[in-house]
Amino acid sequence: MCSTNKGDAMRPTREGATRASIGIVAGSGPEAGIDLWSKVLARNQTLFGEQFRGDLDAPRVVVLSEPTLGLSMDLQENEDIVWHSLKQTIAAIAVQADAYAIACNTLNLFAPRIASLGLPGEFVSFQSALSAWVASNRVDRIALLGAAPVTSLGPWSAYRSLSDLVAIETPADTAELHNLILDVKRLGSRDPSLRPRLQTLVEGLTSDHVILACTELPLISDIETGKRLIDVTDLVARELVDRSLAGAQGQASAARVQ
Structure with a gap:
């Protein structure tokens, strides 16, 4: 659960709160998954502010790193093998996370295919995060x-x-x-x-x-x-943390800090 502070950010409260878990698909870029995870942690701590207790207030994060996803740098040549690998990785992480993202701009090309799989959890795409930023x-x-x-x-x-x-x-x-x-x-x-x-x-x-x-x-x-x-990675990290703080049922949406 979250409470509003001066209308510019959502501040988390702990009473009865159930946090949603976050998933990160890594591997397309040796440091990409670590970078997204670090930005998730930074965003989370920012929202807690002075009330942040450390470990106990950190989000639950599941990371799956698949090196073959790096073939996305030549996606036209490697589409079949990349999609096969990504589909397997997404299927594994979707059952472990309430909201998840792929730490790679290029691989988000497959966002429509991922949506069509009907997997559990919410896929947060880089396109949606950037489009929201452009609009706002x-x-x-x-x-x-x-x-x-x-x-x-x-x-x-x-x-x-x-x-x-x-x-x-x-x-x-x-x-x-x-x-x-x-x-x-x-x-x-x-x-x-x-x-x-x-x-x-x-x-x-x-x-x-x-x-x-x-x-x-x-x-x-x-x-x-x-x-x-x-x-864009930072924009996605914000989206993931907002969903985590909203709870597993996703009934509230945390406000974005621009």
Whole structure:
């Protein structure tokens, strides 16, 4: 159960509360699942504020990491094997979590197929989280940074219908962006060569709002820029925690902090 504090956030209360469990499908990006989980924990602690007790107030989180999902970087070539692997992983996590998400922008292309499976639990898609952010912030133009299947905005992009809501800019050098993402996976987010490359790509954009639509990019987004970087992973983490605090029955919805 939750109570409102000054109308800008939902503050959790503990009396009789039953929290919904959270599920994270990981593996497409070695650090992607950890990143989403850490943002879930940060969001959860923020909502508790000074009343946060630590372990006892943390959400129940189930994480399943399947490395073959990394083949999504070339989704057109690997669609069958990726979907087969994802379907098995989703089926396993859906019976363990009340609300779950895939820690990968590209794999959210399969959101309609996942919905058609009729599995228990609620699937929280990256598309729904980003669309909600666009609507609530009333932006009319964004830049979209992601892997090649995402930025193509074609049949392999989870965000191909986003253009119905907002004008979308993509970087001039999509190959460099795709290679940067591959290098984050290969070298790890601490490699010093990665952030200058992202900064160059960001500064080449004209949009004020830049959507980090790949789970590798937020890992290296601590760069100097006057643009607003929007981490879709963080938006999804907020959605998951809000559902967790609403309870297993999902009868209440926590307000988003913008």
